[in-house]
Amino acid sequence: MNQKDKFLAQRIYFILSGLFICSLVVSNLIFQKFFYWYPFGKSEFLGAKFFEISVGVLPYPITFLITDLISEIYGKNKANQVVTSGIFASIFSLGIVYVANHVPAIEGSPVDDVLFTKVFGQTALAVLASMLAYLAAQYIDIQVYHFWKKVTSGKMLWVRNNFSTITSQAVDTFTVLLLLCFFEILPWNVFGKLFISGFAFKLFIALLDTPFLYLFVFIFRKRFNLKLNDEISID
Template structure:
């Protein structure tokens, strides 16, 4: 690959990594707000707003897996872990610092909004580690089995499986820590998983478009990947 294309590939990889990390960290910060969504009268979802940016992480890792390979996808996952724990440290220090009398956000309000964020980050990280590595492993398993064909198959198989593991694990931990009542576990598990399955099906055309564009941009064959190492 020529030098200019190589440099462009690095820049696109960094943008995808930034989207991944931002989506992951923000989802942990905003998780305490829940909303309901009536899906055309078929089913009413009751889910956390933290679930909205989270499916982006799976789409991004699938794009990176397809274009840059398994190693680069795993590197982004590890960067996400570092970013999440660093955000946890910032939240902890910010919560420990006392607010002034005139502060628009006092200590009790800050703790109410971000107090459970440390538990959320910890719970999310355990679930995240399990789900993301399973997602990447299943994705590449089906990529090998199909010789790089049937993109829709590996995308949906990997995402749906890993999303169930993620939803179950994070809810189990949040209920265990007392952040969410156990009586809500089944309802939130079903709503969260069905929402993620719906998003996984909807993001398949986006994955096809992204892969088609990047393969043309970098002149890649069906099973070929961009090698970023010098």
């Protein structure tokens, strides 16, 4: 690879990393709003409607698509690096929210202390729960992805994409809800419903993002003249 292509590959990696970190931080800040989306009508399974979920899950499919793409093109180590960067970004954003929550609002502030605390007051515990779940899920995603890549000799991209995402999303959904209920941010009686609905939503999105992964991998391989199992080194 010539220097020009290497520089381009570095820039793309930094852009993907930025999108990943932004998606992660935003999801940690907006999680307290729940919404409904009924693409299959008001169908239910064990009392869980498809779908009634937190808006915090909306950016998550993007993060797993990005880590799968980075894993495929840049390798396992680069994928782990961006995950670790996301953890530090979440901790930093948590610190900013903590300070903002403790400084007094002026009289006439559009957002007063009560409203700000209501929205962000539980962010510390929620972000902690989210980070622990996310950390486990993302590293599992990368490990499972490369396990199936090795098993399939780099073929059948859809297998490693979906199997890694399904496994990691199950871990993420279960762990974050478990911690949120444990810290009494959510009542235990909604655990089962939110798990089924949240996990089903993530599975649905995982299936939808597979064609996009194929497209992006195809573009990368064509642009950088990569053969099967080739990875770009940007160090």
